[in-house]
Amino acid sequence: MIETTAVAGVAVAALGLVLTPGPNMVYLVSRTVSQGRRAGFVSLAGVAVGFLVYLVAIAAGITAIFAVVPGLYVALKLAGAAYLAWLAWKTLRPGGMSAFTPSELPADPTRRLFAMGLVTNLLNPKIAIMYMALIPQFVEPARGRVWLQSLCLGGVQITVALLVNGLIVLGSGAIAAFLAGRPLWLRAQRWVTGTLLGGIAVMLATDRGRPVPA
Numbered sequence: 001m002i003e004t005t006a007v008a009g010v011a012v013a014a015l016g017l018v019l020t021p022g023p024n025m026v027y028l029v030s031r032t033v034s035q036g037r038r039a040g041f042v043s044l045a046g047v048a049v050g051f052l053v054y055l056v057a058i059a060a061g062i063t064a065i066f067a068v069v070p071g072l073y074v075a076l077k078l079a080g081a082a083y084l085a086w087l088a089w090k091t092l093r094p095g096g097m098s099a100f101t102p103s104e105l106p107a108d109p110t111r112r113l114f115a116m117g118l119v120t121n122l123l124n125p126k127i128a129i130m131y132m133a134l135i136p137q138f139v140e141p142a143r144g145r146v147w148l149q150s151l152c153l154g155g156v157q158i159t160v161a162l163l164v165n166g167l168i169v170l171g172s173g174a175i176a177a178f179l180a181g182r183p184l185w186l187r188a189q190r191w192v193t194g195t196l197l198g199g200i201a202v203m204l205a206t207d208r209g210r211p212v213p214a
Helices: 004-018 023-035 037-059 064-068 070-092 110-122 125-138 146-180 183-206
Strands: none
Touching: 004 125, 004 146, 004 183, 023 037, 023 110, 023 125, 023 146, 037 110, 037 125, 037 146, 070 125, 070 183, 125 146
């Protein structure tokens, strides 16, 4: 049985990551603004499959490697925390990045949209950090099978990510137009996402937990 605090912890971390401008958000927004909502949802389908690849990997026990070689886990965790802190700084600094000012892209066929969504997610450092360093911290062997807990917690992350990304695809055009003429709102969006990302970086860097084998 998974603790409610573990579910809440993964949900909050997933929300913070999905709201922070990164490869997935930039690609989805750019495609939606340039090519329409259908292109955005096809791209999101590719992103979803990427999540499933990570979920299968973690359920298969890839984190057992980190349990055997704890130094590798610590190095990955600290590198991930540093990367997230760097993203937070890029978001919070004056003139920081926002996914809602994308550049125009040429139209792509459905197959390429899906493939690019998949590849973008698989190569997204934020998602690798989530599955390889964050989710394992919430798994407790005393509460049941590790692989089943990993599947459930990964399912929480996927649910949050797809819901938020789906809303982003639906509202990308309107949000981009709204923020374009309202610099204060754009600044608030950057501060909220940057602060969330910085908080996750601190949590990741200071946590003393260790992954356990499946």
